[in-house]
Amino acid sequence: MEGPAETSAGRLCLVTGASGYIGGRLVPELLDAGFRVRCMVRSAQRVRDHPWAKRVEIVEADATDPEPTRRALDGVDVAYYLIHAIGGEGRFSDTDRRAARTFAEAAEDAGVARLVYLGGMAPEEELSPHLESRAEVGRIMLDSGVPAVWLRAAVIIGSGSASFEMLRYLTERLPVMVTPRWVHSRIQPIAIRDVLHYLVASADLPAEVSRGFDIGGPDVLTYRDMMLRYAAVAGLKKRLIVSVPVLSPWWSSLWVGALTPVPGRLARPLVESLRNEVVCREHDIARYITPLDDGLAGFEQAVALALRRVREADVATRWSSASVPGAPSDPLPTDPDWAGGSLYSDERVCDVHASPHRLWEVIEAIGGEHGWYSFPLAWSVRGVLDRLVGGVGLRRGRRDPRRLRIGETVDFWRVEEIEPDRLLRLRAEMRLPGLAWLELGVDDRDGRVRYTQRALYHPQGFPGHLYWRAFKPFHNRVFGQMCRGIARAAERPPPNNHPPTPAPTP
Ligand SMILES: NC(=O)c1ccc[n+]([C@@H]2O[C@H](COP(=O)([O-])OP(=O)(O)OC[C@H]3O[C@@H](n4cnc5c(N)ncnc54)[C@H](OP(=O)(O)O)[C@@H]3O)[C@@H](O)[C@H]2O)c1
DSSP, rough: OOOSSOOOTOOOOEEEEETSSSHHHHHHHHHHHTTTEEEEEOOOOOOTSTGGGGEEEEEEOOOOOOOHHHTTTTOOSEEEEOOTTTTTSSSSHHHHHHHHHHHHHHHHHTTEEEEEEEEEEEEEEEEOHHHHHHHHHHHHHHHSSSEEEEEEEOOOESOOOOOHHHHHHHHOSSOOOOOOOOGSEEOOOEEHHHHHHHHHHHTTTOTTEEEEEEEEOOEEEEHHHHHHHHHHTTTTOOOOOEEOOOOOOOHHHHHHHHHHSSOHHHHHHHHHTTOOOOSSSGGGGTOOOOOOOSOOHHHHHHHHHHHHHHHHHHHHHSSSSSSSSSSTTTTOOTTTTOOOOOOEEEEEEEEOSSSSHHHHHHHHOGGGTTTTTOOOOHHHHHHHHHHHHTOOOOTTTSSSSSOOOOEEETTTTEEEEEEETTTTEEEEESSOOOEEEEEEEOOOEEEEEEEEEEEEEEEEEHHHHHHHHHHHHHHHHHHHHHHHHHHHHHOOOOOOTTTOOOOOOO
């Protein structure tokens, strides 16, 4: 093992592509490692909501534009090149060549000490246009005159990664698949946390190291294996995959575009690349960079990490833009809309002519003897159906008619979160092909009191999607009436035998 060249303390890193999947996750890792970070983005707006935005310097520059790119590189020690144009307008290979040349020249001119580029694998065979273009960028970086590291990775596993999202949607949505031959190509996927570890450690490589490195996890799998193993980790029924020789990559990409929310312009080059075998041909990186303490994550571990947020029901964090996510495998609020798996929601708001605390009293007392404020017969039938399929049904009721604690049951829900006078989140424990939550809230900004209600459903597999669509007409009526019913109940005076509960002390 060769030692690091320098310590991170105080050195300035430039992260390009900071609005993208890898860049957005690399920034906090570099900050944690003690680097100063400058982000180069085409629009500062795109990174404004990132949890790290206030801890970095943000400069606007298009990598095809020499002057602003040169300014962005002023005083930079380590420059990360994490840009690609696939998914954009025009011929991506022309744009990527132009951007890479402009950036490499500007980096040399600015006296940058190290370039780090993450690209795709480059096996010695006829490459797809996407992989050929990624390899061309790698060669431009190595020829730049600046010591450069070109990390070559296959599919990166983590929520938000385009190639992982494609795998996720195809496997979740299709219990039976007729697939083209490329499902038999061998792939060596790698977990996002290990990619980020290599990227950060590359900043400390000795100056004489200027070369490409293949990076991959411990498993070599076919795309078919990945779909089957993904299904097992996600708790889906075993997928039936029948491959036929006739489907061309072009047809496959149309099919991927139709079945998944990953935009076709992005999906097409990725699918075309699946005909290439992308397996590490060398493991030289191990001579320079030690993996994380628990070693490189296997495929199953990487998928489990990517699905963790949904499994742990951290829905509010995932699907709102306010808070700080945890691990790099988790979704980020700034990921594109199509990333992060499917989530259906039914959201309602109702004005309430009562105090916020009175509204909260009604919310906290929901279920049990007070019922669900809409179609009691429909809720009873749902409870009976649940019991028929082995679920807990409605009969569990609740411990106390007015007060709730985290972890308690309320009919076929369990209390997951309580913020007194503000939010109650219930997690469904009824039998469902997916995970469901119900959030009931009090919003008293601008001198108005509003009741907010959000039903969230993360479907599991095809039956999960079918369930949501089949029940949508009922949900529309039930949730609509529930919203109005709770608002009206709050406007009525509390029953005489119910003295008001004290408002929480701040
Ligand atoms: N994700 C994977 O599974 C995977 C696998 C292997 C390798 N890689 C490599 O990792 C690198 C980053 O990929 P990613 O998944 O993070 O991509 P991404 O999410 O699509 O991000 C691409 C980034 O490039 C920026 N960009 C594009 N054209 C630009 C230009 N002319 N000037 C400045 N910025 C520009 C985009 O900024 P805007 O917001 O302005 O569009 C965006 O931030 C790529 O080299 C890719 O080949 C990724």
